[in-house]
Amino acid sequence: MADRYDAGAVAWATGDIPVLITTIILAIQWVRSDRREARRVGRRSAVWGGGHSRWRRRWP
Structure with a gap:
């Protein structure tokens, strides 16, 4: 019976x-993508005036 237990553990x-490796890789990619998007939105906000008027450009 012990050999079946060991075989089951190996198969599992x-x-x-x-699956664990794939999950970790996907989580890392998700975090990186979120950071890139946050930087992009921050840059857009800085150029376009901070969010009150989305289409009016703020000129320095």
């Missing part, structure tokens, strides 16, 4: 480890 780990 080999199936679960790739």
